[in-house]
Amino acid sequence: MDFVPAADLTPVAFARHGVFSSAWAAAAGLDSDAVGRLVRSGRAHPLVRGWYAVGPPGDERDRHRLAATAAYLRLGGRARVSHHSSLVFHGLPLYRADLATVHLTRTGPGSSRNRPGVKVHPSLPMDGAADRVPIAVGIVQSGLEADPLTALVAADAALHRRSVTSPEIEDAVNLLSGRHGIGPVRAVLAGADTRIESPGESVLGHRLRALGWAVTPQFMVVTDLGTRYADFRIDGTRVLVEFDGKVKYGGERGADVLFAEKRREDALRRRGWLVERFVWAEIERVPLIERRIEAAVATAARLGWA
Template sequence: MELHDLAKDGIVSAAEAAQIGIGPSDLRRLRRLGSVTRLIRGWYAVHPPNADRPPWEGVDHFDTERRRHSLLTLALIRSFDGRAVASHQSALVLHDVPLWKSDLSTAHLCRVRDDHSRHRPSALLHPAFGGDPVLCPRGYLTVPVAQAVVQVGLVPSRPGHCPFPLETLVAADAALRRGLATPEELDAAVRAHGRHPGITAVRQLLKHADGRHESVGETRLAHTLRVLGYRFTPQVWVQAEGRRWRADFELDDEPVVIEFDGMAKYSGDLVNPTADQLRAALATEKWREDRLRDAGREVTRFVWAEADDLRLVRSRVDAAILRARRRVRF
């Protein structure tokens, strides 16, 4: 039996490795060869020989961070042997809920029974959350998704930083869209954390949670539009020349469509789209934009780096409103 045959979800303990004759010196050698990587003391992730890449490496930086965090969290859950469950961003990663600025260098868990907290390298153990855990798709226990959604906005986004409440809204939109939480469950989770510092900001943001937003970028852009005072509806169906599609946002008081241009919109499910595929997708977007203008709407677009720029968003949206009004006048 090989070490990778022994691994569960890509993870093996030193004690399990010893059962097939692989001791500490062998594990150190395998680490140097890149066949295993140490997650926490006594727990390792294993690179199967037939895999294209190790389980701790993703297709890009963000995917790599999530994969490594997932492995770290699973190792910790197994090491606590039923005494702790995944919480905060760790629970959301295991449920495949998108995040934006969460610290994925540290795993978060909640104790099952007692109220003691503990901090150790790469892990933060919180007191029991007072509810029943749920199973993530891999079969590991976590706090309910609604609880994790609220929790993630109450902890620092990065070491040494302040909490980032908007992360709760990012996670809430995704959880609602995927049916992993309900508005009622989110309300109950807010009440459960009612005495926690920072809950006021989280509560205010969750009033705007909307499962119609289809990406982190759309959640961010919607938040910016609200801060600027625009009234809008997300995912509006539009039709032209016998074809029907959805626009990301349309202003309620003006014939202006607002689109968020993430690369996923153009690449679809493709990991590495070809230049021809991207050109075809962009041509389709251009056709849609032209048809919207033919139908009397104005269109303005934003990319990832622009979604939080208040001055830029106001400038472009106001310019689109002015163009739309000029159309009506002339």
Template sequence: MNDLLATLSAAHFGAFTAHDAYDCGYNRESLSQLVRSGRALRVGPSAYVDRNRYAAASPERQHEMTTRAVVRTFDGRVYASHYSALTLMSLPIFGAPLDHIHVTRTADSLSRRRPGLSIHTAYGPGAGLLIGRTPSVTAALAILGAAMTCGIETGVVAADAALANGKAKMDDLQTWLGRLSRHPKVTHARQVVQLADARSESVGESRTRLLLNAIGFRPTPQVEIRHPQGRLVGRVDFLLERERIIVEFDGLLKYAGADGREALAAEKSREDRLRALGYEFVRLTWADLSRPATVERLMRLAVARAAARRAT
């Protein structure tokens, strides 16, 4: 890759188009040679990425690079949209097929679908912005689009994070929800707006909250529990105050090595202090989030233990 194309590609996060390459001194044959040599990867019609950068990237960042390249081939006529836009914003994606790109037209009502790409009709005024030189829909639209395409869980995971870090506001979500009222899957988007909560601090916590809601529990996220004398005993992921049950999402927490043993001891001490105040614990892992029947059983057992504790 010559210096001109390398510089241009770097400015677009590793993405470039065939026309970019031609402007930098390549022709069809030399661009094909660039691909054959392993220095560039074709990711769509006239869309390319820096192969080394792509190979070193996570699946989400690979999707971002592909999205930027594909959008660039449309020369300003489309925005990155749906969950593809979420990757540009570094918002979390869960449950979305990363081998498929979504874009939305900037100014007309034609929609198309081809292998690996969906082109959606325009949303209207105020839909877009630039993210690192790539046209994109707003965060609110990306979240609602992801929900309508992939489901409620995908939308809530992104909405929680966007509300927490200020990339979206609830007013924006509600405004665009009203403008999308005739979309056939607007029910998914409506539920996302109802369920989104900025207090969840990770994908795992968002999914935990949704699962608990689905099996009949309404936990309060990120609660500080204090001793009757006022001192802080611990901040917990979720609390069911009436049932006096604490739910914690453990994620990928490891307790290996000296630091891990120290962390485990501190966590056990914290849990003992909270139990002494009359709380029951339920700890969930990534695997548990795919087993709702197991989680419901764990929760019902905790409810029974809490009731027995109160009866003594």
């Protein structure tokens, strides 16, 4: 084998899962100055203290995944990736989750511990993969650490993909019973539904239920264009509610999509359905949702569509 000077080594030679530590670099003959040169040249990217990625991460989620991998390897199996950090590995959507901090849960005795960019939580009695908590546990933990809607968005997606079951989520809620904030998380997760197809639908559906409206997700309507599905029906009314966050209507293809969507809504209206549409900027404004839904229900009733 030809000798390779330490200064010319690429971190790929000693990295694992796309990350490496300063200790691993030192074992390969690279001192701190050499690691610094790798960082300045773009061949390494700092993650958490003493750990680096091989090259720049693709995006914020990718950086979090690499940082979680580094934190897990640094602890040598004494903790598992957890909370919303575990959801990143499963490709689940994140809502109101702080990707600046990695979360792990101990596998044995020990208290919580915080370092810049890393938070280690006390252990839980559970099974699962050696490197991360079960999906359902990570979902509930994310709601406790971030926001109850963080858990709902992830739960809806996991249920829709059949990555988790409702009983598993219930078991995870029970496992974490007694934790601060479990009440709101439990209440919000009661609305988790396998029919929800996007994070925006998760949030909008929750807003509608919180306003007192009973809704049916993915409501089927037979039109003259064929069978169509609305994101929600306000039960007992002729009002359909749609979340518009799937596409941007720019360019030629966007114009085609917009035209097809207009034809779809026209077909729904010909069948006596009133369609109320919301975008991301609007589903955070609960009073706006309340006013528009109440107005739509009143309009449908006035037209004799109720």
